[in-house]
Amino acid sequence: MRILLIEDDRAIGAAVRDHFSADRHAVDWARNLADARAFAEVAAYGLVLLDIHLPDGNGIDYLKAMRRQSDSTPVIVLTARDQLSDRIQGLNAGADDYMVKPFDLGELSARIHAVARRGGPHKEPAIKIGNVEVFSAERRVLRDGRPVELTAREWAVLDSLLRRPGATVSKVQIEEALYEFGAEVESNTVEVYASRLRKKLGQDLFATIRGVGYRASTP
Template sequence: MRVLLVEDDEQLSTRLSERLRSAGFAVDLARSRADGEAWPDMDKIAVIILDLGLPDGSGMDLLTHWRRRKVACPILILTARGSWQDKVAGLNAGADDFVVKPVRFEELLARLHALMRREGGARENWIEDAGIRIDPIARVAECEGQPLSLSKQEFRLLSLFVRRAGQVLSQADIGEHLYDLASHYDLNAVEVLVSRLRRKIGRTRIHTVRGLGYRFGA
């Protein structure tokens, strides 16, 4: 899943990006309010982490801009501003959570997972389709009740397929979800990844739609 991190502190953004990637996220980084306002493909972003102190303006104004533009994904404010007035203003402007720096990464990760569970409207972590069950929080998967041994990218791909079961996903669609914008990949890498996943979950679950892409499901 893709997370957009809006943070101008280079050291903090680098450390946090690395930790998020190690936790299974694809991370896009914006360093200013202008970058955030102009960011492409906001519909591909699963969650946003937003700093309020940006070099070219207020993160609060950026938050308001996104909500006015109907950006619906969860937004978590991560800031050094810890007054109750800032918290109230952020939540009233449309933030889903407000975390004060410094914070342990484990707590931040738990809050991100909670936001995504809330966004999905599910009380349980498990998501299921076509005999496949995945827990996106614990990052475990089962096929017909048997545990699957998957790489990080294979698990990301399977999660995408299960969440979008029945939809046709092009190789470009898959690449946009699996890799952050700064990553370099080719469509052959997506094809190889799909092939590897097919061998593990059964070839009949991932259908090739000629000229269009892939569709997951019975």
């Protein structure tokens, strides 16, 4: 999953980034709202981790703007403000969860998985292609009714394809889901994960479009 982290505290930001990068998620760290808006214009995110007090504005205003634009990306607010009124304000603005600093990174991981299981504001139904069922919000997949374990990057590749069923997804588009800004992209990464997915889920889930990318089968 690609995560947008909006946090101006360097120690907290580095700890969160390193924790989720180690779990093979792509994390773009914006230290102010201007950078966050610039990142969001060119990348699609599966989750936003949002501080409230930022150098150039209030995170709640950023969240409200997201929801006004019908952006249903899950958002977890991270803040030092622990008053009940602050939590209510964040949740009413459209946050999916709210954590008070300092927080445990293990608990944050659990909260992220819980938000994913709920599916955010609009929970998506299962996608079924042949003998494979994919529950994207829960990050769960079944093959012949049996669960299949996928790594974070295998999920990122699969999700990139299933979001555009029947359409050709370029290698560059898939790389954007795998890597944060500034990361070194290995030339054969997409091919490696595509091969792993085929071994786990079968050859018929998606096709290779030579010289272009991949195309998922229509559900």
